[in-house]
Amino acid sequence: MEGVNHSVVSEFVFLGLTNSWEIQLSLFVFSSIFYLASMMGNSLIMLTVVSDPHLHSPMYILLANLSFIDLGVSSVISPKMIYDLLRKHRVISFRGCVTQIFFIHFIGGVEMVLLIVMAFDRYVAICKPLHYLTIMSPKMCILFSVTSWAVGFIHSLFQLAFVVNLPFCGPNVLDSFYCDFPRFIKLACIDTHKLKLLVSVNSGFMSVGSFFILIISYIVIIFTVQKHSASGSSKALSTLSAHVTVVVLTFGPVMFIYTWPSSFTHLDKFLSIFDAIVTPFLNPVIYTFRNQEMKMAMMRVFNQIMGYRQIIKLFHSVHS
Numbered sequence: 001m002e003g004v005n006h007s008v009v010s011e012f013v014f015l016g017l018t019n020s021w022e023i024q025l026s027l028f029v030f031s032s033i034f035y036l037a038s039m040m041g042n043s044l045i046m047l048t049v050v051s052d053p054h055l056h057s058p059m060y061i062l063l064a065n066l067s068f069i070d071l072g073v074s075s076v077i078s079p080k081m082i083y084d085l086l087r088k089h090r091v092i093s094f095r096g097c098v099t100q101i102f103f104i105h106f107i108g109g110v111e112m113v114l115l116i117v118m119a120f121d122r123y124v125a126i127c128k129p130l131h132y133l134t135i136m137s138p139k140m141c142i143l144f145s146v147t148s149w150a151v152g153f154i155h156s157l158f159q160l161a162f163v164v165n166l167p168f169c170g171p172n173v174l175d176s177f178y179c180d181f182p183r184f185i186k187l188a189c190i191d192t193h194k195l196k197l198l199v200s201v202n203s204g205f206m207s208v209g210s211f212f213i214l215i216i217s218y219i220v221i222i223f224t225v226q227k228h229s230a231s232g233s234s235k236a237l238s239t240l241s242a243h244v245t246v247v248v249l250t251f252g253p254v255m256f257i258y259t260w261p262s263s264f265t266h267l268d269k270f271l272s273i274f275d276a277i278v279t280p281f282l283n284p285v286i287y288t289f290r291n292q293e294m295k296m297a298m299m300r301v302f303n304q305i306m307g308y309r310q311i312i313k314l315f316h317s318v319h320s
C-alpha cells in the first residue's frame with residue numbers, strides 16, 4: 001500500500017508470565033513485598049549515608065549511589081508488572097515500550113560501571129592504602145559518578161538508535177511482561193537477524209565484559225589480602241564476599257538473557273523477575289548485614305525517624 005510504510009502498531013500486548021490465577025496472585029504478593037522492601041531499604045541506606053558524617057568516605061558514598069540506582073532498577077519494570085498482574089488485558093503504548101527499553105539499558109549500564117568503580121575503590125583501599133585518600137579524592141568520586149551516568153546514557157542511546165525506526169505492522173503480542181530487545185525486535189516486519197545479533201553483542205559485551213573485569217579485580221584483591229598479615233584481612237574478605245555476591249546475582253541473569261542463543265525458554269522470564277525485583281532488594285541487605293558500622297548508623301537513623309514520630313504523636317495528643 002502506498003504511504004503506509006510506517007509503524008501501524010501503536011501498542012503492544014503483554015502475554016505476562018503465566019495464565020494460572022494462583023501463580024499470578026502469589027507473584028503479585030511476592031513482587032509487591034519485595035518492591036516496597038527494596039524502596040524502603042535503599043532509601044534508608046541513602047538517608048543514612050547522607051546524614052551520618054562518619055559515613056562520608058568513598059566506599060559509603062558509592063554505596064549510596066548504588067542504592068539510588070537500585071531505586072531506579074526496581075521502578076523501571078516492577079510497578080507496571082505488578083499492576084498488570086491483576087489485569088486481564090495488559091497493554092503498553094509504543095512509546096511506553098521504547099521508554100522502558102531505554103531506561104532498562106540506561107540504568108543497567110550505570111549500575112555496571114558503578115560496580116566496577118566500587119571494585120576499584122576496594123582495590124585501592126586494600127592494595128594501595130597509602131594512596132587511598134589521594135586517588136579516591138572527592139573530585140575523583142564525582143568524576144567516576146559522572147562517568148557511570150554518561151556510559152549508561154550513551155550505551156542506551158546507541159542501542160535505541162538501531163530500533164527506533166523499525167517498522168511494526170504485524171502482530172503486537174510480546175511473550176513477556178516488559179519490553180526488551182530480543183522479543184521487541186522479533187516483532188518488526190523486516191528481517192532483523194543482523195540487528196538482533198548487533199544488539200545482543202552490544203549488551204552481551206557490556207555485561208560479560210564488566211563481569212570479567214569485576215571478577216579479575218576481586219581475584220587480585222583477594223590475593224593481595226592473603227599475602228598481607230591476618231590483621232584486618234577477615235574484615236576485607238567479608239566486604240569482598242558481599243561485593244562478589246552482588247556481582248554474581250546482578251550479572252548472572254543478565255548474561256543469560258542476552259547471550260543465551262535461544263530466548264524461548266521460560267527461564268529467562270523468571271530470571272528477569274529475579275533481576276528486576278529481588279536483586280535491588282538484596283543489595284542493601286547484603287551490604288549492610290555484614291557491615292557493623294552501617295548497621296549502627298542505620299539504627300540511629302531509624303530511631304531518629306521513630307523518635308520524631310513519637311514527638312509528633314505527643315504533640316497531637318497534647319493539642320487534642
Ligand SMILES: *[C@@H]1O[C@H](CO)[C@@H](O)[C@H](O)[C@H]1NC(C)=O
Nearest residue numbers: 046061064065068141142145
Ligand atoms: C553519588 O556520588 C557523588 C560523587 O561522589 C556524590 O556527590 C553524591 O552525593 C552521591 N549520591 C548519593 C545519593 O549519595
